[in-house]
Amino acid sequence: MGSRLSEICKELKVCDLEQFIPEVELNEPKQFLTDIMELALKERRNRRIARLIKRAGFPAAKTLEGYDFSPITFPEGFQRSDLLSLNFIDRKENVLMIGAVGTGKTHLSIALGVKACMTGYEVKFYRTADLVNELVEKQRLGTIDKFMKAIMKCNVLVIDEVGYVPISKQGSELLFSVISKCYENLSIIITSNLEFGSWNSIFGEARLTTALVDRLIHHCHILNFQGKSYRFQQAIKRKNAMKEGSE
Numbered sequence: 001m002g003s004r005l006s007e008i009c010k011e012l013k014v015c016d017l018e019q020f021i022p023e024v025e026l027n028e029p030k031q032f033l034t035d036i037m038e039l040a041l042k043e044r045r046n047r048r049i050a051r052l053i054k055r056a057g058f059p060a061a062k063t064l065e066g067y068d069f070s071p072i073t074f075p076e077g078f079q080r081s082d083l084l085s086l087n088f089i090d091r092k093e094n095v096l097m098i099g100a101v102g103t104g105k106t107h108l109s110i111a112l113g114v115k116a117c118m119t120g121y122e123v124k125f126y127r128t129a130d131l132v133n134e135l136v137e138k139q140r141l142g143t144i145d146k147f148m149k150a151i152m153k154c155n156v157l158v159i160d161e162v163g164y165v166p167i168s169k170q171g172s173e174l175l176f177s178v179i180s181k182c183y184e185n186l187s188i189i190i191t192s193n194l195e196f197g198s199w200n201s202i203f204g205e206a207r208l209t210t211a212l213v214d215r216l217i218h219h220c221h222i223l224n225f226q227g228k229s230y231r232f233q234q235a236i237k238r239k240n241a242m243k244e245g246s247e
């Protein structure tokens with residue numbers, strides 16, 4: 001049977017405080033209570049962060065730790081520190097990451113998303129193809145409004161890999177409507193291997209592409225990712241290290 005303390009915690013809607021007793025030193029009553037409540041608060045915050053990260057749907061666990069920013073060219077007036085401060089989220093500005101495959105776009109977009117979750121923001125991460133499939137499916141089922149509402153509740157929408165596969169007309173229109181709705185309501189982080197000039201080939205239709213790019217680039221910071229594929233470079237490094245090891 002639970003203790004009276006457990007019952008009280010339940011009714012107060014705090015976690016079971018009893019678990020913290022062994023962790024806290026008792027010098028005087030107020031300090032003891034404060035330290036216990038401090039641990040309870042920390043636990044609640046950590047749980048919320050874990051929930052936010054889970055709900056975001058990141059495809060992998062990536063952090064900013066050890067991330068090499070040298071392949072990235074930042075636009076004027078928006079430096080690395082501006083990106084990392086996440087102030088762009090409060091200002092509902094967009095970040096566009098453009099560069100070849102393997103240059104670290106997905107990694108950085110996940111790491112920023114995780115950091116946003118840790119700050120308490122709601123994030124949703126989608127690969128473009130998955131988002132489009134889901135939009136088409138939800139439209140078929142008649143639940144698209146609900147789905148859109150859920151997206152609009154977020155602070156950040158990450159759309160990864162725009163441009164890797166062409167999108168159907170219906171898919172393009174639905175994606176366009178998501179981006180239009182997000183416009184000035186929440187931040188979008190988009191990654192793409194293609195410059196805007198080639199976006200016609202993704203969305204098929206010039207008029208739609210122009211309207212979409214217009215919405216996106218207003219309040220947008222464009223980061224250019226240069227350099228050789230990071231994956232490729234790491235593979236070469238490994239190969240060289242192996243060679244040296246065998247000599």
Ligand SMILES: Nc1ncnc2c1ncn2[C@@H]1O[C@H](COP(=O)(O)OP(=O)(O)O)[C@@H](O)[C@H]1O
Binds near residue numbers: 066
């Ligand atoms: N600048 C970087 N710093 C640290 N790791 C990187 C960097 N760029 C890429 N990587 C690593 O290389 C791999 C490919 O990066 P990824 O983000 O998937 O590239 P992209 O999305 O641009 O194709 C990942 O495992 C990623 O963690």
Ligand SMILES: [Mg+2]
Binds near residue numbers: 105107160161
């Ligand atoms: Mg990628």
